[in-house]
Amino acid sequence: MIEVRNLTKNYGARRAIDSLDFSVNKGEVVGFLGPNGAGKSTTMKIITGFMAPTSGKALVAGYDVFENPLEVKRRIGYLPEHPPVYGDMFVKEYLEFVANLKGVEKSKISNLVKKAIEKTNLGQVQTRLIQNLSKGFRQRVGIAQALVSDPEVLILDEPTVGLDPKQVAEIRDLIKELRGHHTLILSTHILPEVEATCERIIIINQGKIVAQESLSNISSVNKGSRQITFKVRREIDALITRLSLMDGVLKCFKGNSPGSVVAEISGQDDMVELLAKEVIMSGAGLLEMQSMAQLEDVFIKLTYGSVEQ
């Protein structure tokens, strides 16, 4: 559905993205991950036809973004970093305007507007002026705006920024609901969001793709190792020595907070079980045991070099 070939963009002397190559299949939900300033938004702006690349090309539904921009734009719903809403318009009126702008058939507009309002839970504010809405509601109007033309491709740039936890959960459910109907690219630096919603991730750092994996394969990027953090009552040093001697423990060191120990292990759940048993038998008084989310681990390793110690 989306194909990006050798895409490069320079802002003056600074290279924002550097020969990106990836493709997204129809109906897939792809997470676009990267630290701030990695080039996520730039890539999205190029795919949506907002700006031109310095070199390389992007295809959406078989149309080149720069040879057939109108065909591409008809098929894309885009939520930019800042929701593109007019303060002096009413929510419903704004959505009708966007539907018209996107060239939706006249007869379908009222139905699609109603659906978008329903999906984003804007029913209670649909007759209010956008400038009087809170940030969370504006963000949701922005999402509704991307949905209203029922596009084949949805590109959401940090859709949950500024929302409260309940709204974040709602948006995640919405994204899950959209899966299958739309091809979706989700840019974010919030990892649990990606874990909750995406099937595949693309990690980008300093303008380059550093990993492209399905979420279930992500541990392979990490070469099978994972980190477990313990919190214990006493005898930390003895515990560290004891754990370091175990087979399968690659490294064991003191964590940041008092009483915490971090063990880097290879292998899967069996190893975690063994480790837990060992800690309990050591008599150090286990209070807490936590496996660092794999994605977070991978992300930090790939983008910041190594895990903070």
Add this chain to the structure above:
Amino acid sequence: MLRGFFTIAKKDLRAFFFSPVFYIVAFLCSMMLSWVFPIQLAQFSEAAKNMMFQQGMPQQQLNIHYGLFLRQLSYLNLMLILIVPALTMRLISEEKKMHTFDLLLTSPVTSVQIVLGKFVAALGAVFGIVLIAYLYCAWTGFFAHFSWPLLNVAFLGLFLVGAVYAAMDLFCSALTESALGSFVMAVILNISIWFVGIGAEVSDSQTLREFFEHVSLNGHLSAFVEGTVRTSALVFLASVMGLFVFLAERVVEANRWR
């Protein structure tokens, strides 16, 4: 194809007529005209009454069209120089600042449609202001006899000048993200177009003089004021509008290539 244009024109027209700015401007305009017009009217009627004693007065001044309406037109022109920038300053700069430009540029509309839509909306607002000034003159029709076509053509001329301002000011709005910056640029551009014609007074060569006479807004406007619609004037005004709308379109398009 036309739908994008209409959608944008409708949205911006609505934004003009739903925003307090237009009404404040219209109110202040009518306040000024309400102060000046009756005074001018009284002066004119005084002069007309004492026609016998006004030997030295040019004949034209005793015609209501020149003695009263022309003054109204020149006040309106002065106001338009400042009002049109105030109305159009936000047209594109605000879209950039509020990031709604992202929506327009990622929608299936061309930059020509965006700029033309906005230009037509601005014409609507200019028309509203010109209409207010026109009403004062039209109202004298209750107790004075004058040539209506002459009045209409003169106001058409000023509306077209207002349209030229709108095109230039739209271009200024496209250049910057700051509404204030766009306003200042637009006012300067509006004023400066009146000074182009001065070139005719200082140039020695015949062709150069003719050139300056042709590009002088003043010359073309006075033809309208005299009640003549010249093709050359229409072509000239339309080409100035076309030029600045085209430049604005180029600026919008250039945003993609930064």
